[in-house]
Amino acid sequence: MAASAFELLAVGVGGHPALANWATVFVAVCIQAMPFLVLGVLVSGSIAAFLPPDAVANMLPKRPVFAVPVAAIAGVALPGCECGSVPIAGRLISRGAPSAAALTFLLAAPAVNPVVLVATAVAFPGHPEMVLARFVAGLVASIAVGWIWIRIGHEDWLLKARRPAHQHDNRLDAFTHTVQHDFLQAGGYLVIGAAMSATLQTIVPQRILGSVASLGWISLLALGLLAVVLAVCSEADAFIAAGLSQFSLTSRLVFMTVGPMVDVKLIALQAGTFGRSFTLRFAPVTFVVCVLAATAVGLVLL
Amino acid sequence: MSSDLFDQDVSTDVRALLQHDEVGSAPAAPNSFARHSSGSGAPALVCALVGICLVRLVTTGHYKRYVRVGMGPILMISGFVLILAGAVTWWSSRRGPSDSHEHEHGRYHGHEHDDDGHGRIAVGWLLLVPVLTVFAIAPPGLGSFALSRALSSTSVQQGSGSFADLTGADPVGMLLKEFDERAFDRAGVSFAGVPVSVVGFVAKAPHGDGFIVARFQIACCAADGRANLAHVIGYTGTVPPVDSWVQITGSFHAGAGPQQAPLLVAATVTPIAQPSDPYEPN
Structure with a gap:
């Protein structure tokens, strides 16, 4: 009976192009994120099992104001995309890293790592300055959000991530349990984010965006919002930006700066890892900072 | 939310x-x-x-x-x-x-x-x-529905490459991406009248005669698909159903259809199975 129900479902979906399209995009976003999520939880498992509790805090400058830029630079070393950096940042916080530094790392890692920069260079063959602009805008935005967090952030909003780690008798147990725990947690929220992205992509015709391409600051906001809605991987967004040729380079820089830091998939992942009260404040602030940083960098460099 | x-x-x-x-x-x-x-x-x-x-x-x-x-x-x-x-x-x-x-x-x-x-x-x-x-x-991959949602109907931009002229009398197989790029390169001079063969899925033309043959290219996953397409005209046989895959031989025709899609005058339209990789390389 279950089998025939599935067949009915399959026929039903096949007969509805919108549903088939939804299912394709939904599965694509999930599958595409899996390797990066697995890499992320392997790193977060290693942090939980093999790093002494104070190691991260000791590696960073004592004053958070200086720890934030160091964390942003450290983001260059993680060759992944945004799905992997969420569980890592969550685990860093649970191991006692300063929250501002961990959050800056969360934002910087998917935006400024070498893989993303190379992809940007390939996507914009005629505009090498785009690579520099993306790197600078990503660093500036992630550091600015870290400093804003130092001023106005409340540790209460991060209770979910501060929860002490599970004590295991041996390190292998601690490692595999953390890997599994973080994978299921982040993966579940990733599924929610993928469903939202697929729904928006299926419902909203992107063509309506074309009408605002020449409208100055409105086009900046429009591409910022497009990045939130599309939720594509930071390693692929440069190729989309390259195709948006009716928009200015600065608008497209906004698209590539917002994308790795705020999108529906990330909002779901962050809500799952850090809690709702955190994400409701963090995502809008990050969005505004990204738009401002990318616009400023665009005015200077592009 | x-x-x-x-x-x-x-x-x-x-x-x-x-x-x-x-x-x-x-x-x-x-x-x-x-x-x-x-x-x-x-x-x-x-x-x-x-x-x-x-x-x-x-x-x-x-x-x-x-x-x-x-x-x-x-x-x-x-x-x-x-x-x-x-x-x-x-x-x-x-x-x-x-x-x-x-x-x-x-x-x-x-x-x-x-x-x-x-x-x-x-x-x-x-x-x-x-x-x-x-x-x-087993969702099928991007098809004609995604085409109707895409931001731009073609990923090709002016000046994306310069091509040597085609030679010979047999159809030259090429990706739709190359077909589009050649069409934009000096208004399609490099086709030099040589027939071509392309593979893609069928979609409805937004208006006017003929139909669209299209194939997506992806950078990372199907969420970032961008379409390469041609407007097929001059075909008198039965047009295969929307979203079925076809191999088309024909020749480039100067001018542009609706939405700037280059024109392809079809000689033969052969139904084929969906290629195992339904996308063109980025």
């Missing part, structure tokens, strides 16, 4: 789904998945099922409908890592359930429940949704 969407609703739904699991369990903890992560193999099973799904997608080649071809090896490795992680945690949960370990688990998860962590791990069950979608529905 309702903030409740994230934690509360999910855990409620999942708890309802898992009702039968609750029978005979301690009544206190509402988060059955979390509790099970110590005592039962449920989380390990979800982990392993996702891994099996990834491996299966690679061995069948169906992953190419969703992500770029080059991701095959890392999907395979990720799949085995997840299967291994599931197997190890399942094995360790079977082994020595009576030692102090179990007690620690109980304390830990009780604590987790205390901070607003409702459904925190229960959300892991949602990973079965894409797994079931892959096995039961």
Whole structure:
């Protein structure tokens, strides 16, 4: 009976192009994120099992104001995309890293790592300055959000991530349990984010965006919002930006700066890892900072 | 966007789904998945099922409908890592359930429940949704519907390359991307009247005669697809149904159809099976 129900479902979906399209995009976003999520939880498992509790805090400058830029630079070393950096940042916080530094790392890692920069260079063959602009805008935005967090952030909003780690008798147990725990947690929220992205992509015709391409600051906001809605991987967004040729380079820089830091998939992942009260404040602030940083960098460099 | 969407609703739904699991369990903890992560193999099973799904997608080649071809090896490795992680945690949960370990688990998860962590791990069950979608529905890849949603109808820009003239009398096989690029390069001079052969799926022309043949190219996954397309004219036979795959021989025709799609005058339209990689390389 279950089998025939599935067949009915399959026929039903096949007969509805919108549903088939939804299912394709939904599965694509999930599958595409899996390797990066697995890499992320392997790193977060290693942090939980093999790093002494104070190691991260000791590696960073004592004053958070200086720890934030160091964390942003450290983001260059993680060759992944945004799905992997969420569980890592969550685990860093649970191991006692300063929250501002961990959050800056969360934002910087998917935006400024070498893989993303190379992809940007390939996507914009005629505009090498785009690579520099993306790197600078990503660093500036992630550091600015870290400093804003130092001023106005409340540790209460991060209770979910501060929860002490599970004590295991041996390190292998601690490692595999953390890997599994973080994978299921982040993966579940990733599924929610993928469903939202697929729904928006299926419902909203992107063509309506074309009408605002020449409208100055409105086009900046429009591409910022497009990045939130599309939720594509930071390693692929440069190729989309390259195709948006009716928009200015600065608008497209906004698209590539917002994308790795705020999108529906990330909002779901962050809500799952850090809690709702955190994400409701963090995502809008990050969005505004990204738009401002990318616009400023665009005015200077592009 | 309702903030409740994230934690509360999910855990409620999942708890309802898992009702039968609750029978005979301690009544206190509402988060059955979390509790099970110590005592039962449920989380390990979800982990392993996702891994099996990834491996299966690679061995069948169906992953190419969703992500770029080059991701095959890392999907395979990720799949085995997840299967291994599931197997190890399942094995360790079977082994020595009576030692102090179990007690620690109980304390830990009780604590987790205390901070607003409702459904925190229960959300892991949602990973079965894409797994079931892959096995039961096997979504086909991007087609004509996605074409109607895309921001721009073609990914080709002016000046994307300069081509040597085609020579000979036999049709030259090429990607739709190259067809578009040649059409934009000096208004299609490089075709030099030589017939071409392209592969794509059929879509309705927005208006006017003929139909559209299109194929997406993806950078990372199907969420970032961009279409390459040509407007097929001059074909007198029966047009194959929308979304079926065809091989078309014909020749370039100067001028542009609606939405700037280059024109292809078709000589033959042959139905074919969907290529194992339905996308053109980026």
